Amino acid sequence: MTDVVAPTSVPGSEPAPPATGTGGAQRLLRAAPYLGVLPFLGYVTLFLLWPTYIVITGAFQDENGAPTASNLTAVLGGGEYLDAFVRSILLSLATAVAGAVLGALLAWAVAEGSPDGLLHRAVIAGCGVLAQFGGVMLAFAFLATFGFTGVLTLFLADILGVDLLGGGSWLYGLAGLVVAYTYFQIPLMLIVFLPALNGLRPQWREASENLGGTGWDYWRHVGGPLLLPSFTGATLLLFANAFSAYATAAALVSQGSPIVPLQIRTALTSEVILGQANVGKALALGMIVVIAVVMTAYALLQRRTSRWLR
Amino acid sequence: MAAVTAPVGTARRLVRWTVLAVTGVYLLLPLLAMLEFSTRGTGGARSLEAWRDIGESSDLLDAIWVSFQLAVLTVLGMLVLLVPTVAWVHLRLPRLRRVVEFLCLLPLTIPAIVLVVGLAPIYAWVSYLLGNSPLTLTFAFIVLVLPFAYRAIDAGLSAIDVVTLAEAARSLGSSWWGVLLRIVVPNIRGAIISASVISVALVLGEFTISSLLNYDTLQVVIYLLGKRNAELSVAVSLAALVFAFALLFVLANVGPRRTRGSGPVEVKGPLA
Numbered sequence: 001m002t003d004v005v006a007p008t009s010v011p012g013s014e015p016a017p018p019a020t021g022t023g024g025a026q027r028l029l030r031a032a033p034y035l036g037v038l039p040f041l042g043y044v045t046l047f048l049l050w051p052t053y054i055v056i057t058g059a060f061q062d063e064n065g066a067p068t069a070s071n072l073t074a075v076l077g078g079g080e081y082l083d084a085f086v087r088s089i090l091l092s093l094a095t096a097v098a099g100a101v102l103g104a105l106l107a108w109a110v111a112e113g114s115p116d117g118l119l120h121r122a123v124i125a126g127c128g129v130l131a132q133f134g135g136v137m138l139a140f141a142f143l144a145t146f147g148f149t150g151v152l153t154l155f156l157a158d159i160l161g162v163d164l165l166g167g168g169s170w171l172y173g174l175a176g177l178v179v180a181y182t183y184f185q186i187p188l189m190l191i192v193f194l195p196a197l198n199g200l201r202p203q204w205r206e207a208s209e210n211l212g213g214t215g216w217d218y219w220r221h222v223g224g225p226l227l228l229p230s231f232t233g234a235t236l237l238l239f240a241n242a243f244s245a246y247a248t249a250a251a252l253v254s255q256g257s258p259i260v261p262l263q264i265r266t267a268l269t270s271e272v273i274l275g276q277a278n279v280g281k282a283l284a285l286g287m288i289v290v291i292a293v294v295m296t297a298y299a300l301l302q303r304r305t306s307r308w309l310r
Numbered sequence: 311m312a313a314v315t316a317p318v319g320t321a322r323r324l325v326r327w328t329v330l331a332v333t334g335v336y337l338l339l340p341l342l343a344m345l346e347f348s349t350r351g352t353g354g355a356r357s358l359e360a361w362r363d364i365g366e367s368s369d370l371l372d373a374i375w376v377s378f379q380l381a382v383l384t385v386l387g388m389l390v391l392l393v394p395t396v397a398w399v400h401l402r403l404p405r406l407r408r409v410v411e412f413l414c415l416l417p418l419t420i421p422a423i424v425l426v427v428g429l430a431p432i433y434a435w436v437s438y439l440l441g442n443s444p445l446t447l448t449f450a451f452i453v454l455v456l457p458f459a460y461r462a463i464d465a466g467l468s469a470i471d472v473v474t475l476a477e478a479a480r481s482l483g484s485s486w487w488g489v490l491l492r493i494v495v496p497n498i499r500g501a502i503i504s505a506s507v508i509s510v511a512l513v514l515g516e517f518t519i520s521s522l523l524n525y526d527t528l529q530v531v532i533y534l535l536g537k538r539n540a541e542l543s544v545a546v547s548l549a550a551l552v553f554a555f556a557l558l559f560v561l562a563n564v565g566p567r568r569t570r571g572s573g574p575v576e577v578k579g580p581l582a
Contacts, residue, residue: 143536
């Protein structure tokens with residue numbers, strides 16, 4: 001037991017003392033605290049690291065487990081899968097920028113009020129629900145608003161006599177996803193951007209005003225540059241959020257699989273094409289790569305932001 | 311001076327209320343539309359039929375019960391896994407803190423739709439060993455709530471001097487389990503409540519993994535019902551959103567009031 005546990009559970013600890021008569025026992029004693037995290041590490045390995053490993057290795061294997069590049073060439077070789085990636089990235093980019101701008105404005109409007117006020121607390125709780133809880137339910141909210149028998153569609157058709165929205169059919173495609181995704185990006189932006197806004201000290205504004213600066217001058221030369229890294233970082237988070245979203249699209253899109261998560265669903269649930277058994281894993285690997293790039297950029301920005309925030 | 315600043319202040323207030331009004335309409339209109347949609351009767355009358363149907367749809371009630379059980383099991387599992395581990399790392403293994411943090415935040419960079427691809431073969435084994443019960447989703451859900459729960463619990467432990475408290479207890483003869491249950495847990499009660507509430511909200515809203523592993527949780531049944539009874543689905547969705555809002559609003563007011571902008575709800579940002 002001593003020989004089995006001690007060497008495996010002390011990686012990264014101090015160099016082991018020279019082996020004496022009690023060396024083994026001492027090493028075991030020093031390793032003992034590490035046993036405390038074993039249940040956690042075991043659990044995370046089984047249900048987080050192992051699935052990730054299956055995805056990454058599976059992307060390079062055929063149905064018999066032999067190495068192959070055919071999954072990756074199917075994804076990267078153009079056609080439906082690559083188009084889905086392009087659409088996913090454009091959708092995420094558009095909704096991240098729209099959500100970031102609108103959400104930052106909302107965050108500013110909320111931050112202007114008292115932090116203990118009812119509006120402040122209600123907006124934060126409401127944003128938490130809409131940003132996190134949404135998914136399928138938000139899809140139904142949009143069906144009830146803009147769908148074929150949606151409130152706004154009927155209102156415009158019956159009362160104003162116009163059919164501006166094409167009877168609601170736009171909602172079930174990419175355009176609908178842009179509107180629905182922006183809807184949950186705004187509250188998420190508020191949640192991640194509000195702390196940065198609250199980090200702006202009133203003294204900075206007062207200093208700017210004392211020097212004769214207008215509100216515009218303050219935002220142009222002080223507030224704007226200070227908030228830019230947080231704003232960019234939050235936009236990257238919003239991108240990753242939209243890129244990984246599945247539920248809203250699954251409930252809203254009625255035909256085809258325009259974006260990558262829906263392509264993965266198709267790969268998981270339908271008959272496999274010969275020689276592309278693991279194409280779903282290749283698509284999933286592609287998503288991991290895109291998000292890893294975005295999150296790396298985010299981490300770099302975060303380091304810059306933390307220099308002045310708090 | 312007052313004459314100079316007054317118009318500026320007015321303009322600012324005007325912009326502020328315009329922003330609040332425009333985004334408010336965008337965010338609230340679909341929710342109000344749900345209310346209108348779900349109370350439509352025949353011939354333009356109002357009707358609460360869809361809302362009454364919630365109590366009569368056995369599929370829906372079963373799914374609500376399943377999701378409720380999943381929420382309880384996930385919270386218990388998360389607490390059992392995370393509280394002792396994070397406390398132990400704070401007390402005895404500070405050098406492992408970065409590793410544990412990295413592992414806990416990892417699910418943020420692996421979307422659920424990606425995770426489910428790798429979980430599918432593992433769940434073949436899980437259902438072989440434990441039976442094909444929807445409650446086995448607990449294992450996957452604990453992973454999903456890990457980042458949010460970790461942040462809350464880690465923040466709670468960082469806010470108290472847990473090492474000194476533990477030393478005091480140990481010198482008075484307490485065991486490590488005594489330290490955990492009688493010192494750590496009572497001192498981070500607020501953090502435990504935050505972590506639990508966030509986990510409940512996430513479990514009740516989860517769709518991706520349950521639907522692709524073919525288990526009928528609340529969201530999956532709402533989605534399936536939507537194909538034949540849209541009014542009912544919209545009514546349940548609205549009810550669930552209001553329930554989640556109430557949960558988070560109460561949490562924001564009950565939790566210990568901290569510094570500006572860092573209330574318990576802040577940890578909810580998925581990738582914050």
